[in-house]
Amino acid sequence: MPAPPVGVVGLGQLGGSLAAALVAGGRPVQGWDVDPGARDAAAARGVQITRELSGVVVLAVPLPAMAGALDDLAIAPDATVTDLGSVKRPVLESVGRALGGRYVGGHPMCGTERSGHTAVDPGLFAGARWALCLEPDTELPRWLRVAEVALAAGAEVVPVTAEEHDDAVAAISHVPHLLAAALAAAAAEAGPLALALAAGSFRDGTRVIGSDPAFVRAMVEGNAGPTAGALARVQEQLTRPWAELLADGHAVATRQQGRRPVRVPLERAALLALGRSGGAVTRRLAAFVAGHIPEDIPDDEVPDPA
The missing domain is CATH 1.10.3660.10 (6-phosphogluconate dehydrogenase C-terminal like domain)
Incomplete structure (x- = not known):
């Protein structure tokens, strides 16, 4: 089955970079931005500029604009909606309340101090951690669709709740x-x-x-x-005494942390356990996901294996 299209609302640094990364990987991408310059730049990269969005719709707008980001746009009734906001609880209370289980909160941990469509970088998400919220009413198939978008952009997915994030x-x-x-x-x-x-x-x-x-x-x-x-x-x-503070801070900043691979079933509790352990999802494997956790996690804290 072909991957659903992705619609990106907001084509600045994050939204434009996501659209560019997905287009480069062969994914059909629709997009919209209130800025004509951002629309033109995205169109030049292969994004279909339209107000009619379907598949997985990504809100890549500033937090104050999030609640009204879909106004004046035509969103397919079966579309899954996610966002790239740096805070999750307020978006869950606004967008999530309106959309219910169709909404999956997200936050890629990347970006720079630059902004706007001139800061677009298709490689921005490569190797980045992408927090993806699994609330009690999140529909798991929709969560997986958004996870697959993040993975396609080169990121690693960290299952979390909005509060934990x-x-x-x-x-x-x-x-x-x-x-x-x-x-x-x-x-x-x-x-x-x-x-x-x-x-x-x-x-x-x-x-x-x-x-x-x-x-x-x-x-x-x-x-x-x-x-x-x-x-x-x-x-x-x-x-604290400065000598103790400097030593402890240095130990954290210079620690060498290995990884060990894991497979986790597609089940909310197991996925959240992966995130809480400091792990991440790197691949979808039919009824499972593959990923990794820090090497020093005790065996009794390892997520249930698939």
Whole structure:
């Protein structure tokens, strides 16, 4: 059976890169964007520009625009709808409430501080982790259709719930944006000499705050509770003796983590166990999925094998 088409709403960096990657792999892709320049750029890459979308419809728009992203578009009644938003609970409450089991929340952990259709990169998703939500009412066949889109773009799929996703990304994505902003603002207060001497460590530590501030604000405010909790944990770490803090941080940042392969049945509890263990799906195998988990996961925490 041929793979269903993919419709992408929003053809900026993430949506345009996904469309370009899928077109390059031979997948039929439809797309729409309110920006004529983004539409023209996507059409030049082989995307069919249309307001009529079917198959798997991907919302690749900013979080504030997510709830109305399908307005004025004709979406096939049997289409599966997913999104690429960096926060999942608010989208689940808006888009998910309207669509029920047809909606599958998603978030690819990739992208840069650049934005717009000029930042499109067909290789953006290669090797990236793509969180894909499995809620109690998520229809598993639809989850698999979205997973196959992510895999086709070169990503690895991490099964999660919306709540688990938002708690996790607060620590590893949202707080780093706030820390980057604080570091940049504090360096500016230190004066022009400090900024003139800034080199690699300052550049790396502040890179992400080069993103559009409106985008970052929507992200951290949309996930305010988990982000505040994660930020409090960082502040607590900063009160530790510096030698201990530096040693522990260095150990985490330089750890070598191997992988071991696993096969997992297409069942919600087993898939979520894979994600919680730090693993990911890399292939669909009929009634199973293949993937990997960290090598040091204890045997009693390994997801049930297929």
